[in-house]
Amino acid sequence: MQTESTTLPRRLLGRRLIELREAANLKSDEAAKLAEIGRQTLWRLENGRTSEVKRPIIRALCRVYEVNEEDQNGLLWLADECRKEEWWQSYSDAIVYADQFLSLEQAATRVDSFQLTLLPGLTQTADYRRAKARYYKPELRRSRLVDQHIQYNEQRSFELLSKRQARLADSSNPLTMQVLLGEAALRYRIGGNAVMADQIRHLHELSLLANMSIRVIPFTSDGHIGLETDSFVLFEFPQHLNPALTQPPVVYIEGYAGTLYLDKPTEIEVYRQALSDIAAVALNEAESRALLQKIEQEYRA
Numbered sequence: 001m002q003t004e005s006t007t008l009p010r011r012l013l014g015r016r017l018i019e020l021r022e023a024a025n026l027k028s029d030e031a032a033k034l035a036e037i038g039r040q041t042l043w044r045l046e047n048g049r050t051s052e053v054k055r056p057i058i059r060a061l062c063r064v065y066e067v068n069e070e071d072q073n074g075l076l077w078l079a080d081e082c083r084k085e086e087w088w089q090s091y092s093d094a095i096v097y098a099d100q101f102l103s104l105e106q107a108a109t110r111v112d113s114f115q116l117t118l119l120p121g122l123t124q125t126a127d128y129r130r131a132k133a134r135y136y137k138p139e140l141r142r143s144r145l146v147d148q149h150i151q152y153n154e155q156r157s158f159e160l161l162s163k164r165q166a167r168l169a170d171s172s173n174p175l176t177m178q179v180l181l182g183e184a185a186l187r188y189r190i191g192g193n194a195v196m197a198d199q200i201r202h203l204h205e206l207s208l209l210a211n212m213s214i215r216v217i218p219f220t221s222d223g224h225i226g227l228e229t230d231s232f233v234l235f236e237f238p239q240h241l242n243p244a245l246t247q248p249p250v251v252y253i254e255g256y257a258g259t260l261y262l263d264k265p266t267e268i269e270v271y272r273q274a275l276s277d278i279a280a281v282a283l284n285e286a287e288s289r290a291l292l293q294k295i296e297q298e299y300r301a
Contacts, residue, residue: 109176110176114274115185118188124161128199180216182217185292235274
């Protein structure tokens with residue numbers, strides 16, 4: 001199944017095509033005309049909105065932009081990567097509109113997640129995730145037929161989540177993750193006391209992993225910039241042998257009506273500084289583990 005969302009190779013290819021076009025001092029319609037392709041085709045390529053990336057089109061654009069052989073080979077490699085189906089795309093029934101996020105998550109070598117009220121997906125237990133879905137999608141309980149469909153999607157969603165979380169312990173494809181949590185995310189009783197007790201125990205266990213840092217911003221802390229930024233995730237990626245093919249960092253912001261992806265250097269710097277400021281008011285790792293244990297005991301009392 002082909003998807004219209006933007007995955008990492010498409011983002012990289014689109015960004016590089018824009019850079020080359022601008023270096024050639026060409027507008028989009030001029031470049032499309034010289035390459036003998038449609039303006040919409042070029043727009044979709046530059047915005048990473050198509051998996052139908054044909055090598056002849058890439059060669060035509062390289063000719064127009066007077067690209068050297070090394071850069072052309074890099075673009076052709078990206079074109080081939082764009083046509084590949086990633087493993088999570090077989091879960092398209094359970095990840096509507098999440099293709100781009102998963103592409104970034106799987107390609108990243110480091111993830112910094114600041115969450116005010118809900119826990120990051122990579123740290124959620126199945127029971128927490130199930131309860132959260134029921135709270136925020138009450139329409140899913142309308143009928144028995146819908147319930148059967150949702151049960152299927154839930155099962156598929158949990159399978160996908162398990163595969164995503166496995167990477168936290170995968171030494172062959174290591175992921176470093178820093179989680180900064182507002183204490184409210186630990187206090188909302190998603191699913192009830194038993195579910196939250198198990199969830200917080202799980203957070204404590206994750207915090208012991210060498211590649212995982214979990215720190216809590218307690219209610220007793222001073223005000224901080226995170227109260228204005230709201231929740232966000234910063235993805236960072238490995239360096240490619242060809243610097244032009246290195247994906248720059250991306251900030252992901254999820255809203256109720258949609259999502260936002262930021263990758264301009266000035267935007268990244270703003271959110272890096274925000275992370276630093278938020279971390280400055282968070283408990284250290286040992287203090288955070290102690291608070292997690294305290295809250296778990298409260299839920300089990």
